[in-house]
Amino acid sequence: MKRKHLAGLVCGLLLSPMVMAQQVEIQVNLPEIGGAMYYRPYVAVWIEDASDNSVKTVTVWRKEADWLKDMRRWWRKAGRYDQGELDAVTGATRRPxxxxxxxxxxxxxxxxxxxxxxxxxxxxxxxxxxxxLVRQPIELGKNQTFTTEAAEELGRMTIKVTR
Amino acid sequence: MKKRNWLVAATLSAALLAPTAQAHPIWMLPSEFNLSTEEAFWITVDATASHGVFSFDKPIGLDNVSIYGPEGERRRIGPYYKGQRRSVFDLQLETSGTYKVELRGQPRYMTSYVIGERNTPRRAFGSKLEVQLPEGARDVRTTAMQTISAFYVTHRTPNTKVLETTGEGFEFHALTHPSDVIKGEEARFRFTLDGKPAAGMKVELVPQGTAWRDSRMQVDLEADADGVVRFTPTQTGPHLLSANLRMDIDSPLADAAGVNYLLSFEVLP
Incomplete structure (x- = not known):
């Protein structure tokens, strides 16, 4: 029984490079802003297809649901439809x-x-x-690296597409 | 009546006390800042505690609202209402001149100190006379926190009676009359505490409409040595000015004053 599990685990480890073959790494950068009125931002990372339809919500850093709507495009494209699946991708807000x-x-x-x-x-x-809001078009299936322009609430970010 | 007063005061002070630095900005927005009508005229005012400019979030108690007429006389608040997200009140402007509407909270005392081998920072509420500190408290410092929210509204011809200063408490000196703030022209406001210039005070200026745009468009200003803040508005419409003063004071109750002053005014085309 135990051995079987182990075999499964080894198998999984061996397979993992293939499973990971197609991946996109997004280095989300939250700038240091400071001040007495600084609260950590709510952040959503999601993927849209060539027709601008939401494919997947990758991550949401949040607190109260009240302010999810302030991530306006994400809320319109994904948030208001994906409520049930949100728990798997959400986490606490992050520091700069x-x-x-x-x-x-x-x-x-x-x-x-x-x-x-x-x-x-x-x-x-x-x-x-x-x-x-920062939007970066990518070509999944190629090797690409992009650096985005800094915005008020998001610093320069690297997006790395790996085959 | 007494009970209601107490309740509203308690609600307001809770709002003011709420995790000190994180208290929501309290502001008022009138339906008009300037009137040309020849008769008496009613305006209506929204009052709320909110980070949005000008969007509503939390209602506030209205017992500390004071209205001053063009001769400096106290005037009565009209019909009022406290909802779930904002408070509303009306007021009647009967004679020509500039009126002042102010919501001036009582000072709240907060004492900070460090204690223990690791210098753990702690806070306690109460003035220097009231606060009870544990033995071994060090770096004890008491701040008198106060929130003041205000706007000015002018019926026909502006005057300056309600803009006169006394040299007591936190004061706004309208070097530019609040009914004369014009897009593209430099405006100058001066601030003092007990007559002393609010030198170096940080001031935020935000035009209306944060809920419907990406950038907050906040302009960060700093008062000069004489307590004067200068700015040239780049767009018209209502603006919220938020001044944050930290100044050492000579008082038996506190070592420093912390004032958040919020002024709503209109930038004219």
Missing amino acids: GTHSVIWDGTNQQGQKVPAGRYTVNIEAAREHGSRS
């Missing part, structure tokens, strides 16, 4: 700095998506602050 987020090339249902054109979306909204 760089935080790595991985999209494993799957859709909301966990199935692999075909190679092709997608858009990586990073949206940040801060109370007593601004709202920033």
Whole structure:
């Protein structure tokens, strides 16, 4: 019984490079802003397809649901439809700095998506602050690296697409 | 009546006390800032505690609202209402001149100190006379926190009676009359505490409409040595000015004053 489990684990480890073959790493950068009225921003990272339809919500850093709507595009495209599945991807708000987020090339249902054109979306909204949306088109299935322009609530970010 | 007063005061002070630095900004927004009508005219005012400019979040108690007429006389608040997300009151402007509407909270005393081998920072509420500190408290410092929210509304011809200063408490000196703030023209406001210039005070200025745009468009200003803040508005419409003063004071109750002053005014085209 125990051995069987172990075999399964080894198998999984051996397979993992293949499973990881198609992945996108997003280095989310939250700038240091400071001040007495600084609260950590709410952040959503999600993927849209070539027709701007949401494919998957990768990560949401949040507190109360009241302010999810302030990530306006994410809420309109994904948040207001994906309520049930949110728990798997949400976490607490993050401090300023760089935080790595991985999209494993799957859709909301966990199935692999075909190679092709997608858009990586990073949206940040801060109370007593601004709202920033960064969109980076990518070609899934190629090796690519992008660096995005800094916005008010999002610093320069690296997006790395790996075959 | 007495009970209601007490309840509202308690609600307001809870709002003011709420995790000190994180208290929501309290502001008022009138339906009009300038009137040309020849008769008496009613305006209506929204009052709320909210980070949005100008969007509603939490209602506030209205017992501390004071209205001053063009001769400096106290005037009565009209019909009022406290909802779940905002408070509303009306007021009647009968004679020509500039009126002042102010919501001036009582000072709340907060004492900070460090204790123990690791210098753990702690806070306690109460003035220097009231606060009870544990033995071994060090770096004890008491701050008198106060929130003041205000706006000015002018019926026909502006005057300056309600803008006169006394040299007591936190005061706004309208070097530019609040009914004369114009897009593209430099405006100058001066601030003092007990007559002393609020030198170096940090001031935030935000135009209305944060809920419907990406950038907060906040302009960060700093008062000069004489307590004067200068700015040239780049867009018209209502603006919220938020001044945050930290100043050492000579008082038996506190070592420093912390004032958050919020002024709503209109930038004219």
